[in-house]
Structures are given as structure tokens and as C-alpha cells.
Amino acid sequence: MADPFRSPVTTADLVRLVSAWLTTLASHHTRDRYGRDLGALATWLYLHRQRHLLDARAEDVLDYCRSLTGNRHDLTAEAHPVRRRNTIATTATAWSSFYRHCTDTGLLADNPVQQARALDAVAAYVPHPRRRPPELDAAALRAVVVQAHRDPWLGGPLGASMLGLLLCLHWRPERITAATLRDLRRRGGIRDRARFVPLPEPVLGYLTAWLAERPETDGRRLFVHPVQPRPLAVIELARLAARSAQRAGLGPGTTPSRLAHAAGALAAEGTGISFPSWEELREIAPAPRQLALPDDADGYHPDWQEYGQQALIPLPTKES
Numbered sequence: 001m002a003d004p005f006r007s008p009v010t011t012a013d014l015v016r017l018v019s020a021w022l023t024t025l026a027s028h029h030t031r032d033r034y035g036r037d038l039g040a041l042a043t044w045l046y047l048h049r050q051r052h053l054l055d056a057r058a059e060d061v062l063d064y065c066r067s068l069t070g071n072r073h074d075l076t077a078e079a080h081p082v083r084r085r086n087t088i089a090t091t092a093t094a095w096s097s098f099y100r101h102c103t104d105t106g107l108l109a110d111n112p113v114q115q116a117r118a119l120d121a122v123a124a125y126v127p128h129p130r131r132r133p134p135e136l137d138a139a140a141l142r143a144v145v146v147q148a149h150r151d152p153w154l155g156g157p158l159g160a161s162m163l164g165l166l167l168c169l170h171w172r173p174e175r176i177t178a179a180t181l182r183d184l185r186r187r188g189g190i191r192d193r194a195r196f197v198p199l200p201e202p203v204l205g206y207l208t209a210w211l212a213e214r215p216e217t218d219g220r221r222l223f224v225h226p227v228q229p230r231p232l233a234v235i236e237l238a239r240l241a242a243r244s245a246q247r248a249g250l251g252p253g254t255t256p257s258r259l260a261h262a263a264g265a266l267a268a269e270g271t272g273i274s275f276p277s278w279e280e281l282r283e284i285a286p287a288p289r290q291l292a293l294p295d296d297a298d299g300y301h302p303d304w305q306e307y308g309q310q311a312l313i314p315l316p317t318k319e320s
Contacts, residue, residue, distance in 0.1 A: 156213065
């Protein structure tokens with residue numbers, strides 16, 4: 001067994017190698033996640049096998065996979081459409097990416113993660129085959145906005161406004177939830193850093209209706225929870241998008257980023273999304289008269305409201 005203290009590979013060498021590998025990744029979110037996953041593997045190798053990253057064997061990878069929480073590989077897109085990336089399979093993807101970089105640069109002859117999958121595919125948690133994403137055309141994206149208005153947790157003008165901004169601006173979801181009231185100081189659009197972006201008339205109608213219903217809070221965030229006096233989190237927007245897309249017939253697991261990318265691709269082709277006006281939206285997809293409690297989101301069925309679902313509370317009314 002190799003002794004890392006006697007290895008010709010120093011800690012500084014490994015740090016430079018990992019830094020060079022991370023620079024090959026385009027997304028800073030991917031760099032952060034892959035860096036954490038590789039750091040956890042490096043720590044385990046040092047503490048339990050007295051090895052460094054370049055000295056890892058396929059057996060070490062298998063033992064580390066078995067040491068992780070066993071049920072993490074059971075998170076499917078159907079059961080957890082937002083959390084499905086937090087699995088051992090996707091963690092192993094980070095390790096494999098690092099070792100593939102090492103083999104491409106000639107530091108290693110073989111990828112120990114690929115060798116581990118060849119030895120024991122179950123223990124190495126081979127990633128599930130990618131699902132073919134649904135076709136997101138303009139009609140499908142319009143349907144998502146309509147279903148967001150019918151959402152029993154964040155429905156009404158709040159849901160339509162968030163999804164409308166997402167599809168118009170093609171922003172990342174965290175930028176949508178971080179928008180402030182000052183960003184809407186100018187009529188007819190929204191501030192995007194140093195520039196002003198005009199918005200379609202229907203989306204402006206959604207925002208106007210939301211500002212009329214927005215609860216009075218001390219916060220400056222544009223989107224706040226309709227019942228609890230707090231800003232909305234990114235995970236709540238992600239769940240809203242997943243629920244709305246599934247009700248629109250797009251299947252489970254649709255993310256806000258996927259919707260934004262599809263809208264951006266349509267905009268690049270010159271195809272616009274025909275958003276329904278605020279009056280039309282209220283007519284074709286009435287918002288629920290009651291809101292479901294936040295912790296009941298995973299167990300809600302849209303037909304239950306007709307039979308008097310117990311976990312519903314009246315919508316708050318804003319005093320004039």
C-alpha cells in the first residue's frame with residue numbers, strides 16, 4: 001500500500017492538477033459540485049486507504065461507493081424530480097471526469113471509475129440512461145404558464161409572473177427569485193443589471209396583478225410567499241416548474257433551466273411564445289380559491305380539490 005508521505009506526487013502537484021481539471025468545466029456550478037465530490041473522495045482515500053487520487057484503484061472506488069448512504073441511488077426523477085442529481089451515480093460522474101482528464105493528459109493509463117463499473121456495475125452505480133427530453137415548443141411553454149396559474153401552492157399571478165419572466169428573460173432560476181421591486185421601477189420592462197429589458201404585454205399584466213396582491217412585507221424581493229412573510233427560495237420555483245410542466249403533459253422532472261433554454265432556443269429562431277393575456281388566463285385557467293399547505297406539495301392531486309382536500313387554507317385577501 002502506497003504511503004502518501006513518501007509519494008513523489010506532492011499536495012501542491014495535486015492541487016495544480018485539480019485546478020487545471022476544473023478549468024476545463026464550463027459551468028461554475030459544475031465546478032463547485034465536482035470539486036466537492038472529488039474532495040470527499042480524496043479525503044476518504046487518504047484516511048482509509050492511505051492513498052492519493054492518482055494512486056486510487058478500482059477496488060478503492062467500489063469500497064468508497066459502498067461507504068456512502070445506500071439509498072441515494074434510489075432517488076428517481078419520478079420520486080424526486082428536483083433532487084434526482086444528488087445520487088451516487090452523479091457523484092461518480094465527477095470522479096470519472098477527473099480521471100478522464102488524467103488519462104487524456106497521460107498521467108494515468110486507465111480510469112479507475114470505469115474499471116470499477118466493469119467489475120461491479122451495481123456497486124459502482126452506473127448512471128441511469130438519459131431520458132429523451134420532451135419537445136418544448138412554443139405551445140408547450142405556453143401551457144406551462146397556464147398550469148402555473150392553476151398551481152395550488154404558488155398559483156395565480158405569482159406563478160404566472162415567475163414562469164413568464166423565466167421564459168421571457170431566459171435567466172437562471174436564482175435570478176428570478178432574487179429580483180427586487182426596484183428592478184421594476186421603469187414601466188414596460190425590467191432591469192437586467194445595467195440594461196433595461198422590455199417585457200411582453202401579457203407578462204406585464206401578470207406582474208401588475210401580482211403587485212396588487214403581493215403581501216405587505218419589509219423585504220424588497222419581488223416574489224415573496226403568498227402566506228408566509230418571506231422571500232421565495234429557488235427550490236420553490238423549481239418545484240413550481242416541475243408541477244406545472246407535468247400537468248401540461250411534459251412528463252416529470254422538467255427544470256426551470258430546461259424551460260429557459262427551450263425559450264431561448266425559440267427566441268434565437270425568431271419564434272415567440274404567445275402568452276395569454278391576464279384576462280384570458282383568468283378565464284381559461286382559474287386560479288385556485290384556496291392554497292395548499294407548503295408541506296403537502298408532494299402528495300397533491302389536482303382532482304382532490306373537487307372533493308374537499310383537507311390540507312387547504314383560504315387564500316389571504318389583501319386589504320385595500
